[in-house]
Amino acid sequence: MKSFNRIKKITITLPIAAIIVILMIGVSWSVAAEKINFYFPTSVQGPLTREMQKMVKQYNKMQNDVKVVATFTGSYEETKIKASAAVKAGRPPAVALMSANFIHEFVAEDQIEPIEFFLKESKQTTSDFLSDFWPGLHANATVNGKLYAIPFQNSTPILYINADHFREAGLDPDNPPKNWEELVVAGKKLIRKEGEKTTRYGLMLPMQYNYVNWVFQGFVMSNGGQYYNTHYLGEVYYDTSTTRGALQFYSDLIHKHGIMPASITNSKQVSTDFFAGRTSMMILSTGTLSHVRKNAQFNYNVGFVPSKVRNGVPIGGASMIIFKGITEKERDAAWDFVSWLTAPEQLGSWSRFSGYFAPRKSSYEMPVMKEFMAKNKDAAVALDQLQYAGPWYSTFKTVAVAKPIGDAIQAVVTGKKTVEEVIPEAQRKADELLKPYNAAHSYIQGQ
Amino acid sequence: MMVDACHLWLAMRKVKYMADNVTARGKKRLLKPFYNAGYIKAWLYLAPALLFLILFTYYPMVQVLWDSFFLKEYGAEKKLFVAFDNYRRLFADEDFITAVKNNLIYAIGTVIPSIVIGFGFALSLTQSSRFKNCIRSLLFFPTLVPLVAAAALWIFIYFPGIGLLDYYLAKLGIQSTDWLGDPDIALYSLMILTIWKNAGFYMLFFIAGLQGIGEEYYEAASLEGAGWWQKLRYVTLPLLAPTSAFVFVIALIHVFTHVDHVIVMTLGGPMGSTNLVLYYIYQNAHEFNDLAKATTATVLSVMVLLAISFFSIRTMERGIHYES
Known part of the structure; x- marks a missing residue:
């Protein structure tokens, strides 16, 4: 009786198990994505x-x-x-x-x-x-x-302005500064000071390593420059009049006009200061737009990155x-x-x-x-x-080649060195890094 | 990694000592040391740990050393043997020299203060009471926070003008400081964070060490008429030597192996002022596509770490003799 029961059990369970297995295989086969x-x-x-x-x-x-x-x-x-x-x-x-x-x-x-x-x-x-x-x-x-x-x-860099500050300073918030001259004029009017201490800056830019070059490329382009060779990975244009000019403009904004702080502000700090009303303008990525839309407790407006000889921004x-x-x-x-x-x-x-x-x-x-x-x-x-908009700097060893000019900008911003000192050094370091590429890809006589 | 190697070495010394004792108890040393039973047993005990150390520590070390003599230019197909050229390139790199200098300042400026502070905490909190236990946990708390999270928090503490630190300093009439954005200050800001983070951790070791010192030593010292300072100088400090040596090694190794806060807070900037050797290695390997330079810098820092470890194991052994 017992053994019969066992056989019965097997005869029942076996086919069921088989069916389940077959079903599982079938199902997994059909959804074998x-x-x-x-x-x-x-x-x-x-x-x-x-x-x-x-x-x-x-x-x-x-x-x-x-x-x-x-x-x-x-x-x-x-x-x-x-x-x-x-x-x-x-x-x-x-x-x-x-x-x-x-x-x-x-x-x-x-x-x-x-x-x-x-x-x-x-x-x-x-x-x-x-x-x-x-x-x-x-x-x-x-x-x-x-x-x-x-x-x-x-995204591209874009100019964000605090419209309330603009109105209060007698500026038209619907017409953000279009060129470098207007930027300086507006910036000077927007600064607020308590004694020696600046409580509100006119403009802030992100200055940390992985952001500083991108915004600066925009200023070089506005100044009519190229920044790097878009058709060839082995060339950057750091030691050029256009790049020097853009860096001198940074220097003037900080050390001559006091519109920007002499500090390596990172992008988080820039947006926080903008929201807190400690700066009236900032240049950050258009990718920050939703963030600004959500967090600004005041009226804001946006404008093109101010031009010198042309409009220009990197993508x-x-x-x-x-x-x-x-x-x-x-x-x-x-x-x-x-x-x-x-x-x-x-x-x-x-x-x-x-x-x-x-x-x-x-x-x-x-x-x-x-x-x-x-x-x-x-x-x-x-x-x-x-x-x-033009392409984003992209060279042989992109990040390494970008670092010398990033260091140069930071040195000028903090007032450690002058434009004349840092530019040739940045070019020399970049050229050194680009050497292997040029040796392999470029036709240079006598090398 | 280095610590593992130290432990292993210590263990081997101990095993040899045990093995020698075992054979000494027998009548004669018939076999050569390597073949005697105690030795084989000892090696068997060591085998599993040794296997993993060889696989994951020693083999990679040899590989890195080997690789430091080759250069595969990024984008090139072949690896070239360049002998010591990578070392020449490394020492010609101003960024590397800056990173080494920064690391030295960082080492001196974090190891000594955090050990002294940790020791001070321990001294005042050795005896257990409910209040002291509570303070102890509070001081130990920063250790529980991962360095990445701590760094993310301290960004807001260091925020110029509206950060916690500047907010309270302003109440004292001190002007806002650019803690992370000023190349002259940034490294010191990171050092303060490190000291805050580590002092409580070292305190724990010191408390354990202090509680291991018998009350009788102090009683004896009192009978001799020793004052507080004399007890500290002639009883506590010498008896605490093994603990101090251990903490010192741990602290030094910390300095070379923790750079999370550099990545989160400054990316080595402004102007390379907060770049440390490990972050320099990371940058070259992953961002600058110069693996050869990263490899070479790794070889050098491993050598330094090994030197620190072996040097301090000596002192630790001396300490152990003192204890027994």
Whole structure:
């Protein structure tokens, strides 16, 4: 009786178990989505990180072929380090959102796939594809004439002003300073002092290492300069009249007019001081727009970065890249995800949420976006300034080459050295760093 | 890492001592030391730890040393043997020299004050009472905060004008200071943070050390008519020597291996004034694409750390003899 029971049990349970196993295999087969890794940084943690995870979730729900695992990898620099480490370990992420001026480093080490490769499969030409993106963005995404990245979020420096302070000082808040002369005039009127101590500055700029060069490049461009050779990775223009002029202007703003503090203020400090009314103007990224919109307890306005001989700003931001060293299936999945994420609709919604501008022109033709732009005049100013935007400095060993001029600016700002002293030194150090590249790539007689 | 190596070395010495004792108890030393039973047992005990140390500590050290003689120019395909050229480039780099100088100032300016303060805290808080326990926990609290978090907090303390520090200094009539933005002050601001963070940690070791000193020593000293200072000088300090040596090593190693606050607060700026050697290595390896220089600087700092460790193990051993 007992043994019969056991047999009965087996005869019943066995088929059930078999059915369950078969079902499980079947189910997992049908949802065997290609799993790919996506690394992304954000400049502002918290809300942007959550929004990105939300978009990825939406994509994963929308289709069954690809499952994207999105990993927040910290700052732009940290994301570069983590991606490089993953490549070296032989397990690159499929996709990463990468700072636009680091793209060529991945190309030099042959770690990313040119976008042409995917465009060919979908029978698009590169020029057709690029024509929808703002012209200022093309240079940073292209290396030696080949497209390697798709711009995702972009920004330029922009001038923020405290409209209440302007009115109080007898200035017109609807007309922020347009050029350097007007900036000095307005700045002088906006300063407040208690005895020797300045309680309110006219203007503040971010001066810490990874931000100072970008804003300064804008001033060099305004002064008619180039800052670096956009067509060749081995040249920077530090020891030039235009760069000297821009640095002298910084020096005058601080040491002659007292409009800016003689201090290495970081971007957090600049925005905090702006919100606290301790500075009437600041120049920060357009990526800070949403943050200002939320936190300013007063009326504010925005304007172009003041010009000297022309308007000019560098474009910053990050682009999508697809790595080599992944399977063919993963690569197809990566392209599918990237195409979806960089479609006009997604770029538009990310732009509205973050404050970055959308890299595609067609994003702005969508009704939601038109409505948003009509409501937010500041975002429209940022977009207008784009016509004067050029590429972000990007050279052989970008960060190392940027450091000498960053040090130079900091030395002048703090009053340790003069423009004449620091400029030749910065150029000499940069040239030293660029030597190996020039030896390998440039035709120089006698070397 | 260095501390592990020290422990291992100490353990090996101890094992040898034990092994010698074991054989001495037997009638004769018949076998060579390496083959005797005590020795084999000792090596067996050591094996697991040794295996991991070799895999994760000694092998990478050798590899780094080897790599420091090669240069793979960024973007180039081949690695070239360059002998000591990386060392020449390193010493020609003004940023490296600045980082070394900064690190020396930082070492002297944080190790001594935090040990002295930690010792002072310990002296006044050795005897347990509810109140003293409470103060102890308060003083130990900064140790519990990760350095990254502490640095993020101190950014707001150091905020010029509206930060906590300037806010209270202003009440005393002191003008606002640019704690992190002035190249002459920034390094000292980081040092204050470090002292705040570490003094409580060292206090804990000193309290443990002080409680290990028998009451009879002090009674004897009192009978001899020793005053407070004499007791401190001739009883407490000598008997505390092993603890002090240990704390000193820990503190020195801290100075070379913790740079989270540099990354969070200053990025080595303004003008390289807060750059420390480890951050310099990090920058060269990951931001400047000069792995060879980073490797070479690593070799040098490992040598310095090894020298510190072995030098201080000697003093620690002397201390142990004193105790027994």
